[in-house]
Amino acid sequence: MRLALAEARDAGARGEVPVGAVVVDDRTGHVVAAGNRVEELADPSAHAEILAIREAAAAAGRPRLDGMDLYVTLEPCAMCAAAISLARVRRLIFGAYDPKMGGVEHGARVFDQPTCHHRPEVVGGVAEQEAAALLKEFFKEKR
Amino acid sequence: MRLALAEARDAGARGEVPVGAVVVDDRTGHVVAAGNRVEELADPSAHAEILAIREAAAAAGRPRLDGMDLYVTLEPCAMCAAAISLARVRRLIFGAYDPKMGGVEHGARVFDQPTCHHRPEVVGGVAEQEAAALLKEFFKEKR
Numbered sequence: 001m002r003l004a005l006a007e008a009r010d011a012g013a014r015g016e017v018p019v020g021a022v023v024v025d026d027r028t029g030h031v032v033a034a035g036n037r038v039e040e041l042a043d044p045s046a047h048a049e050i051l052a053i054r055e056a057a058a059a060a061g062r063p064r065l066d067g068m069d070l071y072v073t074l075e076p077c078a079m080c081a082a083a084i085s086l087a088r089v090r091r092l093i094f095g096a097y098d099p100k101m102g103g104v105e106h107g108a109r110v111f112d113q114p115t116c117h118h119r120p121e122v123v124g125g126v127a128e129q130e131a132a133a134l135l136k137e138f139f140k141e142k143r
Numbered sequence: 144m145r146l147a148l149a150e151a152r153d154a155g156a157r158g159e160v161p162v163g164a165v166v167v168d169d170r171t172g173h174v175v176a177a178g179n180r181v182e183e184l185a186d187p188s189a190h191a192e193i194l195a196i197r198e199a200a201a202a203a204g205r206p207r208l209d210g211m212d213l214y215v216t217l218e219p220c221a222m223c224a225a226a227i228s229l230a231r232v233r234r235l236i237f238g239a240y241d242p243k244m245g246g247v248e249h250g251a252r253v254f255d256q257p258t259c260h261h262r263p264e265v266v267g268g269v270a271e272q273e274a275a276a277l278l279k280e281f282f283k284e285k286r
Contacts, residue, residue, distance in 0.1 A: 042201055044206040046206070063184075108225070114250075
């Protein structure tokens with residue numbers, strides 16, 4: 001989560017919403033880190049989680065991340081939560097809760113749907129205050 | 144939808160789940176078409192809708208597709224539905240309904256959440272039989 005927070009800080013410095021994500025493969029020791037790049041890439045799907053998942057899957061040479069864990073500084077939105085499920089991520093560890101945009105504990109609650117084919121283990125609220133403070137500061141400066 | 148169906152057929156011929164998507168910008172006449180490339184790209188996010196949205200956004204030079212319409216042969220999953228919302232797509236026209244994986248009329252019902260910030264106009268069941276037949280044939284051959 002330290003590394004995800006560093007990615008979040010970098011994203012904020014680039015003018016992106018400060019969210020960072022890291023995919024860890026315990027077995028190989030392979031680690032992939034990414035920050036939000038929505039504005040830079042002009043890509044609405046370029047959330048930190050999607051970028052990290054795409055890079056980890058490309059490195060693995062397959063579209064599934066079985067056995068891998070994803071750390072992200074903010075509760076994933078519905079898009080990212082569904083991507084996490086599609087990618088068969090083993091464990092999702094997230095920082096701040098997101099009542100407005102979150103799709104795990106809020107809104108679409110993607111993993112709680114009976115049609116959800118893979119539900120990762122979920123741990124929320126890890127380094128929550130630090131992750132939330134980054135976001136709060138970012139949006140305060142924007143307004 | 145003709146073009147989306149052709150993309151779906153191409154995807155099936157490549158061994159991908161046969162789904163195709165097209166983004167149309169009325170004002171510029173710009174059209175982007177894509178088919179599923181999950182296996183080919185080893186990318187769990189490489190659904191037809193995401194690929195079409197990414198290409199259209201890159202062409203527009205901004206992460207929002209205001210005023211653009213998305214045609215897709217199958218009801219989008221929760222990942223794609225949320226991406227459609229994030230991208231501010233104006234109108235979503237889809238073919239077959241998907242009770243197992245769909246996230247629009249089934250499962251997470253992304254656009255129906257009170258936290259959904261942009262809900263496109265939705266028209267489902269367009270060329271439904273043709274789109275459904277493609278999928279049925281694909282999965283019959285797989286089994």
